[in-house]
Amino acid sequence: MIFDSHVHTHYSHGDSEVYRVILGAIKKNIQGVGFSEHFHYNYFSDTGWPTINGNEVKGTVSENFQLYYTAAQKAKEEFKDKINILVGVEIDFLPGINKKIKAAIEEKVFKGKSSTDQKKGYEFDFIMGSTHFLGQPLKYFTDYKTQGEDWLINEYFNSIEEAIKSKLFDIIAHPELIKYYIDKKFSDYRQRIETIVKLLAEYQVAVDVNTDYLLDPNVHTVEVSRMNPGVEMIKLCLKNNIPLVLGSDAHRPEKIALNFEQTIFFLKKLGVKKMYYIQNRKLIPYKI
Ligand SMILES: [Zn+2]
Numbered sequence: 146m147i148f149d150s151h152v153h154t155h156y157s158h159g160d161s162e163v164y165r166v167i168l169g170a171i172k173k174n175i176q177g178v179g180f181s182e183h184f185h186y187n188y189f190s191d192t193g194w195p196t197i198n199g200n201e202v203k204g205t206v207s208e209n210f211q212l213y214y215t216a217a218q219k220a221k222e223e224f225k226d227k228i229n230i231l232v233g234v235e236i237d238f239l240p241g242i243n244k245k246i247k248a249a250i251e252e253k254v255f256k257g258k259s260s261t262d263q264k265k266g267y268e269f270d271f272i273m274g275s276t277h278f279l280g281q282p283l284k285y286f287t288d289y290k291t292q293g294e295d296w297l298i299n300e301y302f303n304s305i306e307e308a309i310k311s312k313l314f315d316i317i318a319h320p321e322l323i324k325y326y327i328d329k330k331f332s333d334y335r336q337r338i339e340t341i342v343k344l345l346a347e348y349q350v351a352v353d354v355n356t357d358y359l360l361d362p363n364v365h366t367v368e369v370s371r372m373n374p375g376v377e378m379i380k381l382c383l384k385n386n387i388p389l390v391l392g393s394d395a396h397r398p399e400k401i402a403l404n405f406e407q408t409i410f411f412l413k414k415l416g417v418k419k420m421y422y423i424q425n426r427k428l429i430p431y432k433i
């Protein structure tokens with residue numbers, strides 16, 4: 146059995162509408178697909194995308210998010226005999242916005258809208274937390290060039306630690322996202338990863354094994370060193386029984402389940418025997 150629990154649609158910055166994603170997943174012959182549309186900071190305001198240095202940060206505005214949710218739920222029912230569809234979300238996390246996120250999920254807050262449907266709250270299969278931008282005002286990871294590697298590593302891992310402790314999330318997405326920007330020999334990198342795994346165990350949060358970064362753009366081959374989480378962190382997760390959830394982070398249908406064969410090969414070599422998907426907020430294991 147293979148589940149891809151991390152795919153995006155055109156409701157944010159992907160280019161696939163919901164049906165194309167499902168048909169893409171069926172074509173790949175996988176048994177389950179989990180929609181995890183972005184839910185960015187600007188979800189809380191209808192004034193448009195947030196900006197960094199005048200550039201728009203693409204995400205999902207509240208109105209589009211509602212359309213996504215409705216379309217994905219409808220498709221879940223429609224295709225239930227063909228493929229297991231999960232309706233989830235990838236929420237951008239930053240320390241200090243816990244309450245806003247909680248309210249948005251539970252009360253289904255939509256600025257400027259009023260319908261009884263809003264009151265029901267979202268019923269996600271899984272809620273994934275991630276950090277793509279840092280600080281207030283927002284900055285890109287690449288701003289480490291002026292802010293320093295210390296800034297990047299501290300801001301990023303502080304945010305991930307807070308995300309785990311917030312109890313808002315079932316899964317943390319691509320937990321080592323900054324490793325593509327920095328020299329991994331950074332002094333306390335290993336220590337920060339150990340703390341993250343300890344917290345994952347304590348708060349019972351799963352990890353997204355994200356296959357989107359496996360291809361090394363310089364040599365055009367799939368490199369084990371580019372796994373996210375990396376080998377060291379996967380070993381720590383195994384030791385601490387942290388559930389691993391496989392996801393392609395596909396923004397186009399042809400990228401669904403991309404690099405899964407190689408990833409599963411790497412994971413098996415590290416001793417991983419089962420993976421998980423999360424349905425109705427419950428972990429479900431499957432053998433690999
Ligand atoms: Zn992400």
Ligand SMILES: [Zn+2]
Nearest residue numbers: 151153235394
């Ligand atoms: Zn994603």
